[in-house]
Amino acid sequence: MSGSALLSVEDVAVDLPTPRGNLRAVDHVDLSVGAGRTLGIVGESGCGKTMLSRAILQLLPKKARLSGRVMFDGQDLARCDASALRKLRARSLAVVFQDPMTSLNPVLTIGTQLIETLQAHLELDTASARKRSVELLAAVGIPAPEQRLSQYPHQLSGGMRQRVAIAIALSCEPKLLIADEPTTALDVTVQAQILDLLAREQRRRHMAMILITHDLGVVAGRTDEVAVMYAGRVVERAPTTALFKTMRMPYTEALLAAIPKLEAAPHTPLPAISGRPPDPTRPLHGCSFSPRCRYVDGRCRQEKPALSDAESPDHQYACFHPIRIAVGGVT
Amino acid sequence: MQDATHFQGLDPILKVENLVVEYAVGGKTIHAVSDVSLQIARGETLGLVGESGCGKSTLGRAVLQLRPAVSGQVLFDGEDLTALRGEALRRMRRRVQLIFQDPSASLNPRRRIGDIVAEPLVIAGYKDSRERQELVEEVLNAVGLDPALVTGRLPHEFSGWQCQRICVARALVLKPEFIICDEPVSALDVSIRAQILNLLEEMKGRYGLTLLFIAHDLAVVKAVSDRVAVMYLGRLCEVGPSEQLFANPAHPYTALLIEAIPVPDPDVRPSESVAIGEPPSPITPPSGCRFRTRCPRADQRCATEVPELRLVAPGQYAACHHPLA
């Protein structure tokens, strides 16, 4: 791992008790992000990526049990007390969620929400906080920022609301921004603008970012490193280019293949991944992907493959039969 | 006077002519669909694509007469649906079905799957319960679900994609001719989408269906459609054969949509987005060409004159004063 990691997730596991038994939402995950770098976490619903982000932010539901360490800037967040966490939040650690309509308070004006955050964390007086809020709104590309301060979230479009949520997240100059599916609820043209905005702000502030998404297309051009999650575990982790060019996990390959491509002719049958997503309350003995994998054999069903970096320390994968050929070649 | 049909049509099963749909929300009028005309040939899949607020879902519902149209006509197999009432309208509904975006919300949470899938048969007047059961089992098998495991349960016991299969089954049980799919895969995971899309293609072949496939994801639309229509703020921007339209878009909005799609290839750097700002509100759409506020090619003429759909290439029509070459 090059450089010192700003955030280091070490052997984190999250367990949730449910009526059907224990649900292991996150299964011993190791990740790290360096300052100024972007990590993409890719996975489908139920893979544990949202629980992982909550674990990092220490926003897990009360019933959840967390094990492992979440080292941020030298401190273990899991062992911090409430007041220490509060100091870290907004000033060092910020988050943007998927649905801006629920992450913004619908009964408070935009101005109130921004100014309150600034006053609470930076201890500015109202006038300076107000001035700074206008600057922030302008920086995220909202036209007529002065007027927006007195508007309510429902008066803005989805894209605008997400920009406001980003403005609030960036208001206290965090060192790490976690964006949990920030554009999933938005239109594709607005999505591009929001992702550009995030990239721009990140470069300007030399901020680390974790981009959580289910869309491989989103991570391809906008991240330095990608971690692919499946059934609560990281199954492949590599620098972005390496992941796409020399992917090793059959799941990653299948996921990429299942996305309809714009270049393909209409009515070409899509290579769907057979079977159904894993049931987290009933984990399998062997590899979680084995029921759906085309390269599966007996060993896969019995043993769980560990994350290994046999070839290069940067590229890790958890598979007994990794794909050996570069993508684009003959299988 | 341009040909509002814009295809070299053989046997159109559906003809929409100058449809206008508006509705009032809190004293203001939303111009959801403004003068849209299109045709769909029997056995074809027409993809209707556009972003949120463009009116594509409203158009789908208006075609099925689930939303009243202010003006315009919808001709299904020659019959004007806007003029039908009561029993005649209900009889028509058996031939045209709808699949929704949110699979679990489309199923009554308090009814069993068997009842839900049999409902169209009951409404259509199939009195014999054994016959109904056979038809239900047939269609559940067709979508890949085991009737014995499925019919007695409630919707909440199933995941999203299983619910979507049930919805497809319900839409097929009366063996309709035409199905409108309103964002059928948007709420599903990527790895499951392909399964449902493949299922739809298979059912289309097996039952000889015509589809109107509404979605906001261009790649998904292209994968299943023969022709694609692009909508923006209530108007059609471009219509044409899928392959051709995506290879050579004529309307700047189509080009913008294509460019904005994130490509899963790290070598393709996403270009700084060209579009300026966000879609305007459908309550006060811009005059003339509605896309002009975000179009890099807009000029004075675009503000004053509403562009009509014009032939720009064989089978391809664009509503633009300055189409891309």
Add this chain to the structure above:
Amino acid sequence: MATLELAINEGIAAPPVQRARRLGPLFWMAIGWVALVFAVAILAPVLPMPSPTDMDMLERRAPFSPDHWLGTDGLGRDELARLIYGARISLVVGLCAPVIGLTIGGALGMLAGYFRGRFEALVVGSMDVLLAFPPLILALAVTAYLGQSILNLTLILGVLGIPAFMRVARASTLTLARREFVIAAEALGATHARILLRELLPNVMLPLLAFFLLGVAVTIVAEGALSFLGLGVPPPIASWGSMIGEGRESLDVAPRLAFIPAIAMFLTVLSFNLVGDTLRALTDPRQGAL
């Protein structure tokens, strides 16, 4: 397709969540009490106890004894018998009056929420008028004009409950009527009647039933209050409310005469509330999902 089928169906074979765990001891105690009350009320005529109206002037306000398990009241009537017969009144009025509200109010609410427009405005408006009418005056007027009887009492309380049920039904219908499964039914060509009965009613029924049980509790208290004031069931019919009213006179000498029926009413109302709450939580299909 066969392998796909197997893989898909795997996920369905899981058995539903065990529900028994959620019913705590409180719930069963409440059920027990309600069952007891129902049982004695139904069996009242055949139970071996003195008549509730037989006065024994020599045994007024008698303490607990083998002849009179709970003693006698101010007029020498057996307290236990009166209590049991009082339960009958409470249950009859408590159940029948809200049924009026449930059927009429529920129907009006559903129709108003579904059809909207002028019909809705009319229904909501008339309910508002009814709500604004002081209930006590209405009770007085009806009893003055038609006389005091169980039937009239039930009618008054039933009618007074209609607006509340209308509101619950309407609110529920409004949220459901635009959901996709209703539009799906419309798209299938279902008639309005079919949509209302087959799609909406099973979903609206739940909050209505929960509200019904609450209504039973409230009605029992209301009947008690009216009887206490002398506007409810006429003497010598025993009712918990009138028993409390009569017990008022003996508060210094024999406070049990007022407290016993009060405790009975309290326990019954509490039990109905508990059962209603628990049933509502259980039958909510979304909660059974995980």
